[in-house]
Structure formats: structure tokens, C-alpha cells
Amino acid sequence: MEALKKVSGIAAPFMRINIDTDQIIPALFLGGTDAKGYGAHLFHGWRFLPDGSPNPDFILNQSPYDRSQVLLADRNFGCGSSRERAPKALREFGFRAVIAPSFGGIFFNNCYRNGLVPVELPIENIRVLVDEVAHTQGQGLITVDLEALTVTSPSGQHFSFSAPPALREMLLHGMDEIALTLSQSSHIDGFRQMDRTKRPWAYFTQ
């Protein structure tokens, strides 16, 4: 799994609420069993005009935001469908962090497994970041430090955030989550031995 410790990058403010994963990547582009090939369709319905050309009004089609690594959004970002191609598409485009007041829970978990960190900050803090980005015409960089659990604005203001410890550790070191779990097999086997007696119907399906 891809690791992430810290990113300093251009930040695109896209301050809408309830941005759902159907908008992040429409179902039409979920085809194939490949791990890649989704970034080109990120925000397809908003990013491209009906004739397929880039929509000049969409922020990610404008310089310098076309090189963004941090996305600033409003509450309930990534709500809706569980499609893991949503964080994959964001990551392929170049994003390493999304900062929003809250996230859809399935999307939140999916981010950590795709080299992308979802950062929850109060809306007041995000508005400060948006203002500073605007003042620098998008050139001011925002730093997300997953090790220190801080977000730093272009002018140097720090905001702290929290992250689920186990997921954070996994992303910091790019760990193989499955190998990590399999290394706990004595715990798992012990649990199942007890559970099979308590709930035998959970284990037998024939």
C-alpha cells in the first residue's frame, strides 16, 4: 500500500456540501477490474462539457488548481456509493489529502487504503484556508502532516486534526493491512473457537 507522511501542495477550494461519489466518479466509468484508469474521469460531469471538452468554469481545469494535491470541501464529502474508484480517481489526479468538516464513512475508510488522507477540520478553519488560498491566487501551499497531525495554512497558521490511530499508522508506513491481520491469527483463532460454540449457525451455511 502507498504510504503518506506529509504533503505540501496547491489546494483547490471546492466548497460544496454533500459531494457524492457519483459526482467524484460516475458509475459509467467504473468498468474493468483494473486498479487504475479512473483519474481521467474525476468529477466527469462537472469537469467536462457535454461535447467532452474541459469546462473552463470548473476549478480543476484552471491554473494552478489543475496541479492541486489538496482538496478543500464542505461537509459530508464522499457521501453515497461505496465505490473505491472515488479515492482512486482523486489520487490518480494527484490529490493526497481532502480537507472537509465531515466525510461519508465508507469513503473515509477507502481513502486510507489508497494513499489519500481525509482530514476533518471545523468549517471555520477550512474557511481560513480557503481565504488564504484566494489571497495568494492559489499559489500558497497547504501542508498536511499526518505524522504531526497538523494542517498548515499558506501564512503558517497551524490547525490540529485527529485520525484513527490504526489507519494512520497503516498509511504512514504503507503497511499491508491483510498481512498485519494475518499476523494476529492466534487472537482470531481463539475468538472463533469460542464463537463457534456460542453462535454455530454463523459458521455453517450448508
Add this chain to the structure above:
Amino acid sequence: MITQTPRTFFEKVWQDHVIKSLDQESDLLQIDRLVLHELSGSQALRALEEAGRQPISRQQVFTVIEHLISTQPGRGPCDSVSTSGPSMIQTTREASKKWGVHFIDYDDPRQGIAHVVAPELGIAFPGATLVCCDSHTSTIGGVGALAWGIGASEAEHVLATQTLAQAKPKTMRVTFNGSLKPGVFAKDMILALIGKIGAQGGIGFATEYAGQAVQDLSVEGRLTLCNMSIEFSCKYGFVPPDEKTFQYLKGAEFSPKAAAWDQAVAYWSTLASDPGAQFDKEVTIDCNMLEPQVTWGISPQQVGAIGINIPAPKTASDHEAQALGERALNYMRLEAQTPLLGVPIDVAYIGSCTNARLSDLRAAAAVLKGRKIKPGIQAICVPGSTAVKHAAEAEGLDQIFIQAGFEWHESACGFCGHIGDNRFANLRVISTTNRNFESRQGPQTRTHLASPATVAASAIKGCIADARELI
């Protein structure tokens, strides 16, 4: 005597599955059932194989062909409106057979939408942890399971370990007091809740549905209720099991049998929330006053009683919701302060894991019987499972739909999401599905969510219509 602190259903089921605490927030959980389908399941199976791993507990894994497979009568094994559909269906079929997981193919009489099939077949059971790469897995909470949607990487983890790391959510109880009036359904209850607490209202929570109106619902109605938990961003929604749940599951193919059944029921009967158990958040809805609900916007929170005037954006709760309101009216091509009733529609769609069970088709048929849909309207019914389709045909519902002017399809996820068929492009659809997001059902398609009865009535009138005038 030791007095235990009263616990909620959620706390009992979660605690039953904790293998190990991972940190202050997260636990490693035992997963009782993994359900896969050909859209995301194929990704999980491929990734597992590429990593040189194998499913560790094949008996607890079920694959159903339902997301991409065609709904056209006479469909073939790989027919799909999605260009990549045939290869994804075939990949999933081959991997499922190779690994020996339970596999339900397109022509199996047990086939259907995963969240319809899992309760029907007893794959799901009370107190189970059940996961699937689909956000509407919350549906299955309707039989008292703890069921939630996951990503493909999480599914790969479950395949390899039959466990999953999850942050423990807080608990919310939504109490639906009173009784539903005729013509008002579970769909209206859940839409009203989302309208009240907002599309973000359930983030970080697991929601128990309680109260007289929930007790009175059939298991099918409870499945509808739980289905749309994710539409207020709540991963988990459930109705703790009761006698109705047990009767629904008894005798199903994968339900325990004989003495094992009695043992299971005895255990399941202990799972309901204890009197006095505390929830982190409480919400109450009065069902005595509840009217049929219809969405008017591009988020399920943009919903109201069928008789309302479409609200002006400035009446929304804050600046951001007002902006969403303006975008919604623009996208939906609707005027503020005009009636929702009477808005002309192009398509009426009955289908999906939300509202395509037998009771849903009966509710629609009660409106359609002896009537014709308005000429020019496209009307489509895609039953939620092949078993639902056969049961409907056995009681003649298919003929009521067909004579009214509806198309009668094979079961699958169908037109709930746009996977390649542009049939609904630029059209206004009234739909029994769960998402009214921009272009969800097709390019620039404008979706209004409603109950099957409301959709049937709207098909007849050719505009958003109140079924109570026709029943």
C-alpha cells in the same frame, strides 16, 4: 446478583464480534457474511488473486450477479448495457467458481439484487455482521443484522481474513411514533427522516429504528427503511429482531434448521435493546401526520410532502444548503414556490434494493389495476429478485403492470444507476430508487424519489401525483 448496564442492540452485536481492540476507536471484527457482486466484487477477487492469497472462509462468502447484468427478458449469461459488463460478469463468475464460494448466477431462480436476496435466502440473520461492496448493504439491518457497505480493499481483507477493522460508531435511535395513514409507506418514513436531519445527519452513527410504526412494518418495509440509512450518511441502520423477523427467516435456504433454529432464535431473542439503554442521539418522527414524500432536488435531503410548494433556496438552514438549493432548482429545471404535484414526468421506474419487493409491487399494482399509464410515458418495473418476479407472476401482478403499459423486466439493479444505457438522458424520472444525485440515472436525468404507490399514480397521471386519489 450482578446488574448489567442496559445495552443497545448495537452494543450487543458489536461486542459479540470483537476479536481484538486495535486502538481507542477501532476494533478488529469477526465478519459472518461477505456478499460480492460483479461490479466491485470482481475488483476484490482480482486484487486477492494478484496478492497470491485465497479466500479463507468460502462458506461465509456469497456472490450474486446483479449490478451489471441486463434486465431484458431472455437475457444471456453476459448481457449488459455496460461496455465492460460482459468481462466483469465473466471474471466474477470464473473467480467465484474457482474459489468455491456460494455463487448465484444470472439464471439461478435465487438470483436478484444482493440486498433483496440476502434476507430472502437467510444468508443474513439477526445479530450477523454482513458486509458487501455496496453502500445499500444497510438494507439488511431490516432483519436485525449489523450490515454495512465497504470498499473493494476492505472486501479483499474480508476474503483473506474473514475479519474487518472498523471504527466503533456512536448510537442513534430514531423513534417513529404513531401509525401510518393509508397510502403512506416505509419509503415516506425514511425520506421524511432524511429531510429532517439532513444528508449528513448520520455520520459516525449506527441507527436503530424503533417505535410503533416500525413495529407495525412488515419485514419488507423494515428493509426499505434501513436501505436509505446511507442516504443520511449512516453506514448502519437496523431494526432489532422480533417474532416477525423470525417468521420471515424460518425455512429459508441458509437459515439454521431444526434444533439449530431453536438455539439461534433463543439467542436472537436476547438481542433487542434493553429497557433503559442509552443512545448518543435521539430523533422522533410523528407518523400520524406523515404524508407521502417526494424529493425535488439533487440530494435526498431535498424532500417534502407531496402537497408542498417547492421551497425557495433562501429558506434552507444555512448558506451552503441554500447554494445546494439553487443548484438543485437549476439542475431539476424547477421553479421555487410552485407545486410539486403536477410536475410532468417522462419516466416512471419501479425497481432497486429500496422498493422492488413483493409488497412494493402489490402497492403499485393496487394503483395500476384497471388503469393505463399516460401515453408517452415510459414505465418500467424491474423486480428486486427472481423470486419476487415469480411470486408476482403467480398472483397476476405482471399482467396488471403490462396491461397498464409497464415493461416487465428480469431482476437486477437495472436503472437505479447509469452504467451505459442512455435511455433516461435529459428526462424527468419518478423512481422508487434511493438516489436523486445529478446524472445518477443517466446524463442530465432528473430523478424524483418516491414510494411505489406514488410512482404508479404518477405514471397514470403523467405527472407527480398523489396515489391516495386513486386507491
